[in-house]
Amino acid sequence: MSCQMEISMFGTCAVKIAGEGGVEVxxxxxxALIVLLATAPLGRRSRSFLQNTLWGDAGYDSGHQNLRRALSDLRKLLGDDFDRLFHTTSTDVELVLDHVRMVGDARRGVFLDDLNVHTPGFDSWRESHSSNPARILALCQDASNHTRPRPRITALPMTVLGGDAVLRTLGDWVAEEICRSLSRSSLYTVISHLSARAMATRMIDIADVRKTLDVDYMITGTMRHAKGDLVMDFDFVDTRSGAILWNRHITSPEQSFVDDLPEKLVNVVVSAGRSIADAAVAHASDRRVGEIADHQLLLAGVSLMHRSPMRDFLRSYDLLTEASARMPHSADIHAWLGKWHVLNVFKNYTTDISRDTQLALDSTRRALDLDPNSSFGLTINGFVHVNLLRDLGRGEARYNAALDINPNESLSWLLRGTLMAFQDDGGAAIRATDRARHLSPIDPFGYYYDSLSASAHLAACDYARALELADRSLMANERHLSTLRTRIAALHFTGDIEGSRKAASDMMRRFPEFRLENYQRDHPAASSATGRNVIEALKAAGVL
Incomplete structure (x- = not known):
């Protein structure tokens, strides 16, 4: 027999078992114990946290006994339902969130207003939530059903004037291709064109699209014949405001339309991805963290994490931690936090490498606890093992496991290619990074794909192509240290010694703290032939 616990956190704090005859705590x-569990990732907190928060002023032994007594009281009150609602071990207490429903909202009153618990730990925890309206709002929602960690987008089948059935079929296929390309990114939720198909049979009403499909953005357009060509006009629309953010005009000869379409659509999907990312950053730029919409937090955080200025990188941490607090059951958010800690080390911002390494591991492990089959979580866990722990074997196993689950996980292919470069298998590195670039033409962080592809070509001794990709990457992000190193090496081995020295001088101007001995000690590729070539080039260019 199932049971449901209802929890209200606003005004009167109420906890009861739903249904006739249900008991009230x-x-x-x-x-307070139940509220702490209900707001925790996975509904789980350590016994030490609960003891310190609820009985911290009573000492460890007393707190230990008080927690045991509280759990015993709940077992007596709830009877058989206790074992359905709680899982306890010697180290943790877990509330089974599948049996929990949040009721009420902030209109009922102040957060935990009448809960008369005033230990220092609980007061501090309560205050941290009370000062953040958005986090409180997230607490009274079922994370699996109501929170939206990603913006939602769809492409409507192209509008065709007249009764041309073939053209109408092609217009439907165009929308399908756009949705398929967009869905390769984990940063957006893509609503299938099949869901939008019924709406395309009548005059499009933006408010109706938003209400029916619950999307933030849509791509719509028209399609027609014109002198042997097929002509497509696209509009990218913000469904909240109704504003057309941009439009595109594309033509293709009718005879080659089917073959040409995927390449023709790249600009459309890339522009859509960049517009969504830019909108998220703009939304977050002039708001306090607590005022940022759920679906903008993750994308803004990830976007800022990949920008050059240190202030953007540090701001991204605030956004990602806020996202993890509001949506603690999202595996992707915890995985992105793990990547942040890796980059904090690689950007030389960290003041404690060991701490960031452990936090990166903890974040990715939490992601995999939430979703053991998360290809993205496995990928970032592999990234931690390769780049921070220098455990290339375990990292490769994680990348392979991710690709077994999702062969289209572009970041897994990209990082696997980088690992192959570290192991001096340049051919395999190029194949993997090319595959990644093919799978993710719309990634708003394309400079990162170009940078790691440049490293792959460097490992294959294809220095001209490595230089081309490094230059293209630096046009988008001129402060990416790894790309600057690759460019110095590519210039050196193409014979442009003077260019290599100038590039090295530019790198040291941007990163005066860079030391060759640190690269030799810390970089996972330092002992490989590719790494030794980079060291040779850096030394020749005057880097100390």
Whole structure:
């Protein structure tokens, strides 16, 4: 027999078992205990956290006994339902969130207003949530059903004037291709063109599209014949405001339309991805963290994480931690936090490498606890093992496991290619990074794909192509240290010694703290032939 616990956190803090004859939990510490569990990732907190938060002023032994007594009281009150609702071990207490429903909202009153628990730890925890309206709002939602960690987008089948059935079929296929390309990114939720198909049979009403499909953006357009060509006009629309953010005009000869379409659509999907990312950053730029919409937090955080200025990188951490607090059951968010800690080390911003390494591991492990089959979580966990722990074997196993689950996980292919470059298998590195670039033509962080592809070509001794890709990457992000190193090496081995020295001088101007001995000690590729070539080029260019 199933049971459902209902929790209200606003005004009167109420905890009860739903249904006729359901019992109500009345003890203040008992309700506080349940609230702490209900707001935790996976519904799980350590016994030490609960003891310190609820009985911290009583000492460890007393707190330990008080927590045991509180759990015993709940077992007596709830009877058989206790084992359905709680899982306890010697180290943790877990509330089974599948059996929990949040009721009420902030209109009912102040957060935990009447909960008369005033230990220092609980007061501090309560204050941190009370000062953040958006986080409180997230607490009273079922994370699996109501929170939206990603912006939602769809492409409507192209509008065709007249009764040309063939053209109408092609217009439907165009929308399908756009949705398929967009769905390769984990940063957006893509609503299938099949869901939008019915709406394309009548005059499009933006408010109706938003209400029916619950999307933030849509791509719509028209398609027609014109002198042996097929002509497509696209509009990219913000469904909240109704504003057309941009439009595109594309033509293709009718005879080659089917073959040409994927390449023709790249500009459309790339522009859509960049517009969504830019909009998220703009939304977050002039708001306090607590005022940023759920679906903008993750994308803004990830976007800022990949920008050059240190202030943007540090701001991204605030956004990602806020996203993890509001949506603790999202595996992707915890994985992105793991990547942030890796980059914090690689950008030389960290003041404690060991701490960031552990936090990166903890974040990716939490992601995999939430979703063991998360290809993205496995990928970032592999990234941690390769780049921070220098455990290339375990990293490769993680990348392979991710690709077994999702062969289209572009970041897995990209990082696997980088690993192959570290192991001096340039051919395999190029094949993997090319595959990644093919799978993710719309990634708003394309400079990163270009940078790691440049490293792959460097490992294959294709220095001209490595230089071309490094230059293209630096046009988008001129402060990416790895790309600057690759460019110095590519210039050196193409014989442009003077260019290599100028590039090295530019790198040291941007990163005066860079030291060759640190690269030799810390970089996972330092002992490989490719790494030794980079070291040779850096030394020749005057880097100390």
């Amino acid at each position: 009345r003890g203040a510490k008992h309700r």
